[in-house]
Amino acid sequence: MKTLVSxxxxxxxxxxxxxxxxxxxxxxxxxxxLFFGDMTHNRRExxxxxxxxxxxxxxxxxxxxxxxxxxxxxxxxxxxSAGMPEEAAEAAVSYPGRSRKKARAG
Amino acid sequence: MKTLVSxxxxxxxxxxxxxxxxxxxxxxxxxxxLFFGDMTHNRRExxxxxxxxxxxxxxxxxxxxxxxxxxxxxxxxxxxSAGMPEEAAEAAVSYPGRSRKKARAG
Numbered sequence: 001m002k003t004l005v006s007x008x009x010x011x012x013x014x015x016x017x018x019x020x021x022x023x024x025x026x027x028x029x030x031x032x033x034l035f036f037g038d039m040t041h042n043r044r045e046x047x048x049x050x051x052x053x054x055x056x057x058x059x060x061x062x063x064x065x066x067x068x069x070x071x072x073x074x075x076x077x078x079x080x081s082a083g084m085p086e087e088a089a090e091a092a093v094s095y096p097g098r099s100r101k102k103a104r105a106g
Numbered sequence: 107m108k109t110l111v112s113x114x115x116x117x118x119x120x121x122x123x124x125x126x127x128x129x130x131x132x133x134x135x136x137x138x139x140l141f142f143g144d145m146t147h148n149r150r151e152x153x154x155x156x157x158x159x160x161x162x163x164x165x166x167x168x169x170x171x172x173x174x175x176x177x178x179x180x181x182x183x184x185x186x187s188a189g190m191p192e193e194a195a196e197a198a199v200s201y202p203g204r205s206r207k208k209a210r211a212g
Contacts, residue, residue, distance in 0.1 A: 004171065006112055008137035010188075031114035031167050033139065041180070048182050059188040061137050065110065065181035067171060074147070075171035076154050082116075082165040 001066045003027070003039040005047070009060040017054045018062070021047060039066070107172045109133070109145040111153070115166040123160045124168070127153060145172070 005022050009015035019029070025047045027035035039047070044064055051062050067075070111128050115121035121139075128135070131153045133143035145153070150170055157168050173181070 004110065004112075006110075006137055006140050008140070031112055031139075031169065033137075034112050034114070034169070044180075044182075048184075052184055055184055055186055057186060060184070060186055062184040063137065063140070063181065064183070065173060066177045068174060068177055071172045071174055071177060074150075075169065076150075077170070078154075078158055078161055078166065078168040080161055080163060080166055 001039065001068065002072055003037060003044060004065045004067055005035040005062070006065075007033050007060065007062045009033075009055070009058070011058050011060070014054060014058045014060060018051055018060075021050050021054060107145065107174065108178055109143060109150060110171045110173055111141040111168070112171075113139050113166065113168045115139075115161070115164070117164050117166070120160060120164045120166060124157055127156050127160060
């Protein structure tokens with residue numbers, strides 16, 4: 001099941017470890033502190049326990065949230081990179097739950 | 107429907123406007139760049155268009171993702187604040203989709 005992992009960690013070293021843990025679990029870093037990818041229930045639980053150990057008593061927040069296909073289809077994203085031409089910026093809308101072709105059809 | 111809004115915006119002024127827009131739509135700032143709250147389909151679309159205008163051609167990413175009750179029940183969060191005693195940090199697990207009492211029961 002697709003899963004979002006979002007975190008807000010004060011300490012750089014701890015944030016780095018959280019980042020590495022998410023990568024170890026095959027997730028993709030889609031925003032500065034947001035990962036996205038496929039995870040089974042067990043893998044979510046494993047990652048959750050690992051992040052709890054990493055954070056321990058350090059100040060920080062983590063949300064691990066599965067996202068079903070229907071929610072994904074309803075989701076929308078804006079992705080504008082520096083220096084993108086106007087038309088590209090205008091069209092820089094994507095639908096994580098839909099293939100690029102369908103997304104372009106709007 | 108509950109909705110997550112996550113953003114990754116380079117420019118402080120633009121990020122500030124995105125933050126204010128999410129608050130205007132009644133969402134709660136649950137992490138540095140993550141908002142959460144109830145939104146209808148129309149309100150999500152309205153907020154999406156507003157964020158698109160705010161970001162324009164500036165570098166930035168936004169994800170607006172509805173989260174159904176079932177996904178919420180499966181989600182897990184860690185929230186540790188500075189100086190939290192050990193036991194509290196241990197127990198600082200919550201289930202956004204469940205009431206606090208049920209969450210404590212683990």
